[in-house]
Amino acid sequence: DQQVKQNSPSLSVQEGRISILNCDYTNSMFDYFLWYKKYPAEGPTFLISISSIKDKNEDGRFTVFLNKSAKHLSLHIVPSQPGDSAVYFCAASVSGNTPLVFGKGTRLSVIA
Amino acid sequence: KAGVTQTPRYLIKTRGQQVTLSCSPISGHRSVSWYQQTPGQGLQFLFEYFSETQRNKGNFPGRFSGRQFSNSRSEMNVSTLELGDSALYLCASSSGVLNTYEQYFGPGTRLTVT
Numbered sequence: 001d002q003q004v005k006q007n008s009p010s011l012s013v014q015e016g017r018i019s020i021l022n023c024d025y026t027n028s029m030f031d032y033f034l035w036y037k038k039y040p041a042e043g044p045t046f047l048i049s050i051s052s053i054k055d056k057n058e059d060g061r062f063t064v065f066l067n068k069s070a071k072h073l074s075l076h077i078v079p080s081q082p083g084d085s086a087v088y089f090c091a092a093s094v095s096g097n098t099p100l101v102f103g104k105g106t107r108l109s110v111i112a
Numbered sequence: 113k114a115g116v117t118q119t120p121r122y123l124i125k126t127r128g129q130q131v132t133l134s135c136s137p138i139s140g141h142r143s144v145s146w147y148q149q150t151p152g153q154g155l156q157f158l159f160e161y162f163s164e165t166q167r168n169k170g171n172f173p174g175r176f177s178g179r180q181f182s183n184s185r186s187e188m189n190v191s192t193l194e195l196g197d198s199a200l201y202l203c204a205s206s207s208g209v210l211n212t213y214e215q216y217f218g219p220g221t222r223l224t225v226t
Contacts, residue, residue: 004154006154032213034213034214036217041219042219042220043116043202043204043217043218043219043220044155044202044217045217046214046215046216049213049214089154089155091155093213098168099145099157099160099168099170100145100155100157100213100215101157102147102154102155102156102157103154104152104153104154105154
């Protein structure tokens, strides 16, 4: 059973518009969430994270929103740029020394 | 600081053979985790080593094993390779300190089993 789900395998957005990537989780014990970006032939790069005590975290063009009651989080990229085209992975963890649980990823294409 | 390095970057093996992959974490990081990425799947956790001890283990068969050395470098071994083992194997390092979640990934080793 997949505990972290990214239901959209791909997303296309025009340059300058907002990209919204979604992630759902089933394990209510998760209390820390992360987004990673991955380019081809490279390892994933940490992008932004959020603790369950918050409902929003912002870093430049990237904002992550967390809705604990719905067990849903989303990553907003505004404005989207062609260099943002990559695969985005959502990951979750339970506090303490437990491994990250990843979703299957969403491929974002930003069209110029 | 140098990033996480993995060797080799690409590997082709034959079914039934065994393979060893290597990972050098970021200097000062004591935790190394291994993940398998296959097409259509996310990153699936294999195991984590911290201070030379396996701290967590994913749901993979015993053919997959690993170890960590005193300098935090880690190796992963897969014995009796199967076609389904073809994947990108990613190594990630972190400080390993409690409640530190961010992991830093290497570029991966692309393993092809024929």
